[in-house]
Amino acid sequence: MPLMNTLNPVAQAATGGLSDWLPATLIDTLYDYQAFLDEGSPIASFDKKPDSPPEVAVIGAGPAGIVAAYELLRAGIQPTILEASDRIGGRHWSRHFKDTDGKDLPVWAEMGAMRIPASNNVFWHYANQLGVKTGSFPDPGKVPTLVFYENTPYEWMPSSPGGSDAPPDMFAKIQADFGGYLQGLIGAILMPWYNGGNPPQRSQVVSTWQSYLDQYKDMTMYDAVRAGIPGWTTEEFNAFSALGVGSGGFGNLLFSVGMMELLRHLVNRWDMGQELIVGWRSNGKSLLEGMNGLTRLLYQQPVRDAGGQSVSLRSRRRAQFNSRVVRIEKEPGTRQVKVTWMEVKTGRRKSRSFDAVIVATTTRSMEIEMGLTLPAEQTVDLGSAQVRNAVRNFHLMSASKMFIRTKTKFWLDPDGQPLPGIPQSIQTDELPRQVYCLDYPHTKEGVVLISYTWDDDSNKLLGLAPVQRFRAFKEALMRICPEFAQRLVPVHGARGIYNIDWQAEQHFYGGVKVQLAGQELYLHDAYFQFLSACDPESDQGIYLAGDCVSWAGQWTEGALQTALNAACAAARHVGATVRENSPLTQDPNLYHYGQVASNP
Secondary structure, eight states, rough: OOOOOOOOHHHHHHGGTSSSSSSOOTTTTTTOHHHHHHHOOOOESSOOOOSSSOOOEOOOOHHHHHHHHHHHHTTOOOEEOOOSSSSSOTTTOEEEEEEEEEEEEEEEEEESOOOOTTHHHHHHHHHHHHHHEEEEOOBBBTTTTTEEEETTEEEEOOOSSOOOOSTTTTHHHHHHHHHHHHHHHHHHHHHHGGGGGGOOHHHHHHHHHHHHHHHHHOHHHHHHHHHHSSOOOHHHHHHHHTTTTOOOOGGGGGGGGGGGHHHHHTTTTTOOOOOEEEEETTEEEEOOTTHHHHHHHHHOOOOTTTTTTTOTTTTOOOEEEEEEEEEEEETSSOOOOOEEEEEEEOOOEEEEEEEEEEEESHHHHHHHHTTTTSSTBBBOOOOSSHHHHHHOEEEOOOEEEEEEEEEEOTTTTSSOOOTTTTTTTTSSSSSEEEEEEETTTOOSSSSEEEEEHHHHHHHHTTSOHHHHHHHHHHHEEEEEEHHHHTTOOOGGGGGGGEEGGGSSSTOOOOOEEOBBTTOOOHHHHHHHHGGGOOTTOOOEEEOOOOOGGGGOOOOOOHHHHHHHHHHHHHHHHHTTTTTTTOGOOOOOOSSOOOSSSOOO
16 A cells, blocks of 8 residues: 655654654554564474374465465474465565566566565564565655646655655645644654653553544544545545655545554554565575565575474475365364365366465455355354454455566666656556656666556556557656656567556455455454464364455565464464464454444
C-alpha cells in the first residue's frame, strides 16, 4: 500500500523529532521477534531424538512457506513444501528480462513485493545474514517528480539528493493539514513507546492503542479523515487521493479501507526508510536478484541436522512444484493430517499423511482451491467461525504493474545526475497512475515501472492486452510529459514489456490484503489461530501463515512473522520443545477487538 513519507516536518513535531526511531515490535502484538531470532539456536529441539523425523507439510513456497520450512529443518523436522506453481517466491517475484536467446539477464522487474521499510526487523534479520545489497527507491519528492493532476502539471524537485521537501502548490497545504491531523494521534502513542530510549511505557501504549480501536475499528479511512479535517473540500479530498500521503496516489479506492490500517501503517513506521533490493552477496558470490533472492537463498542455505551433516531444503529436495493442494482432512483416530494435491501437469491426484500442516498461501487460495471455509466430513476445523469468516471475507486488493526494460537510464546524465526536464517519478490521476524509474547500479540499462495501479484502477485495465495497455500508457504520458514518454522504448519490443494483474493470477487471486472497517476481530482470530497448538482440545495440527493473516498484510514482514508463529506451533504439535520466549508466548488478550454479530 503506497502510504509513505507521512511524517513530514509538521507531523514530526508530534513525535518529538523521533525521525529515526523505529519500534522493535508491531503495535498489535508488542512481541519482539528480533530478540527471539537473535538467540541464534533452532526454534525447537527434541529431548530425545525421534526414531524418524516428524513430517510437516508446508503449502506454498512464498516467503512464509520457505521461512517456516527452513526453521523446521533447523529444528530437526522434515518439511515437505507443496507449491502449486513452478517457482519459489510467491509474491516475491523478481522476473528477469531475457536476451534474444531466452537467457536471463541481470535486469529484472519486481512483479510483487518491491520495497522494504527499515522497521521490518524479521526481513532484515534474514536478509542481512544472506548478504543483501540495497539501493534507494525513487519516492516522489526525493527524486525529480512530476505530479499531473486534473490536466495540470506540478513539478516537485528535491532541494538536495534524497531530500523529502514539501510537495508543490495545493499539495503542500494538503500535506500540512494531514500532518496536523496526525500530530495528536501518532505522537500520543509513539512518545510512550519510545520513552526516551528506555523500555516502553507498555501500559500507556496499550491503553492508547485500545482507545484507537474503540474509536476507529468500524470506521473507514474516508470517514475518519473527513471527521478529522472537516474543512477539506471534495476537491481537496480528490487531490489527497491523487498524491496519497507522499509516495504515490491511491485514488478514492482506499478511502473504503479501515482507518486502523492507516494508523497501523504510521504507528509501525512502515513509511520510513524503504529500500530497493539490488542484489545479494552470499558465500563470496554475487547473486543478481531482487526480492526473490530471500526465498532462493534460504532454500539453498545449509543447516546442520541432528547427525551433524550439512543439509538444505534444496539438497533434501523438500519442494514439490506444480502440486496444487485441493483438500486437507484429519486422519480418523490419529493426530495426523491427510493432504491431497493434484499434479498440475498430469492431473493426477496424490494423498499423504503428515504430522502437521502449515498453510502459507493467500486466503483466497485457501478458500477457492482448498475449501478450508466449507464444512465437510473429516475436514480440519480452522478453530472458529471467525477464522473461517476471515478467510472468506478478507479483502485482497487487485494490483497491476507494468515494467519495461530500456537501453539506457535515460533520466540520468553520463555522471549519474538527473537530467533536467526528465522526471524519475510521475504521479497522475490518469491511466498509468504511478511511474517510477529504477536505478540498478550493476547495469547501464534502465527499468521503468510504467504503471502501478490498485483495485478499480487495476480492474479497468483487465480488458487490455499488455501491448495495447503499454500503448495506452505511452499515449497518456506523451500528453503529460512528452520528453519522458518518447524515451519509453522497450528493448526487444513486446518481449521487453512485463505485465502482472495479481487478481488474474491462478493460485493468488489478488494482490495484497487490507483490512476493511469492521474486520479487526476477524484479523485478531486469524492471526492468533496458531495458538491452537497450545490447547490440546482445539489443536488440529493445521496452522495458517502468510501476510494475508498477519497484522502487516501489505508487507513481507507479515509473512515472515506468521511463518515463525506457525513453525513454532507445528514443532510443538509434533513433540518438540519450543524455545522460551517464542511466538507461542504472545498474549491474544492484549487488546479487545470487539464482537461480531453472529457466528454462522
